[in-house]
Amino acid sequence: MGVQTLHVADFEVRSAAGALVDPYDVVLGHCSAWVRNPGAGPGLPVEQLRSPGTMRVPSRGPGGRQRTITWEVEGDATTEAVRLQVAEPLRNQAAARFVTQVTIFRGLQCVGLRVAMGREVLDGWLGQAEVDGIFRPGLIRNVVNNPTLDLSVLGQKTEGRFERIRDVPATRVLAEALAKRARLPIAILQPRSQEGWKAAARLSEHLVGLAQVVTLNYVTASTLRWLLPTVVVPDGGALLVWPGMAADHLPSSRQDLEEASGESSGSNCSGKRQ
Known part of the structure; x- marks a missing residue:
């Protein structure tokens, strides 16, 4: 019995320039607020997270299911960590x-935040448990949007927004970045409609910590194709390029991209928040 991981995001967290805050305490406060369920009691006070515990709260969704929240605390004179797990029965699968597993860690140099999501089969049967969608926790969004914190992944600042590649010099910088191995995957979009731009904004939020999102126009798309002939972004669509360009790129058509602009999209880019 174990958890089959579907989504992992690892962040380094530091205080923003001029912000006199303890990043560990700020992230712990966000974690405390995230596990609260409005209308179902006082939630989980942040001080309670400083010692091990467990609690059960009603699910945010319909069906009367219960979420089980457990957390452990570790540390010594120089480090400390809280490891929290939120488990909820899958619909129609007893x-x-x-x-969702959250680890907040304070080391000598910085604070770390790791969020992993997956499915767990409890009866030992090896059959696949179906999951309707990846429930991206609002904890990530709240921490990224906190102006007192700076987050990075593999040394790259993470802001949850896409970057527009507008001219040839910026395209050359992108081409150099694509060749690097020590980087996040990069999702390259060429929006050709309002729905495409909405998809860019939505994907940059959902892929925070997992991939960078950039957009091209007609000129920069042509320039990138000239610089890197294997990187061909579908017209109006998207292309996911893995680190070092070692694996096959994953294209998405314009239709797929524009479908991803809706909150209830059926495309592979869609997701739900928890």
Whole structure:
């Protein structure tokens, strides 16, 4: 029995320039607020997270299901960590749960935040447990949007927004970045409609910590194709380029991209918030 991981995001967290805050305490406060369920009691006070515990709260969704929240605390004179797990039964699957695991860690140099999501089969049967969608926790969004914090992944600042590649010099910088191995995957979009731009904004939020999102126009798309002939972004669509360009790129058509602009999209880019 174990958790099959579907989504992992690792962040380094520091205080923003001029912000006199303890990043560990700020992230812990966000975690405390995230597990609260409005209308279902006082939630989980942040001080309670400083010692091990467990609690059960009603699910945010319909069906009367219960979420089980457990957390452990570790540390010594120089480090400390809180490891929290939120487990919720999957719909119509009594022997399987959707699990979100959050680790907040303070080391000598910085604070770390790791969020992993997956499914857990409880009866030992190896059959696949179905998950309707990846429930991206609002915790990530809240931490990224906190102006007192700076987040980075693999040394790259993370802001949850897409970057517009508008001219040839910026395209050359992008081409150099694509060749690097020590980077996040990069989703390259060429929006040709309002729905395409909405998809860019939505994907940059949903892929925070997992991939960078950039957009091209007609000129920069042509320039990138000239610089890197294997990087061909579908007209009006998107292309996911893996680190070092070692694996096959993953294209999405204009239709797929524009479908991803809706909150209830059926495309592979869609997701739900928890």
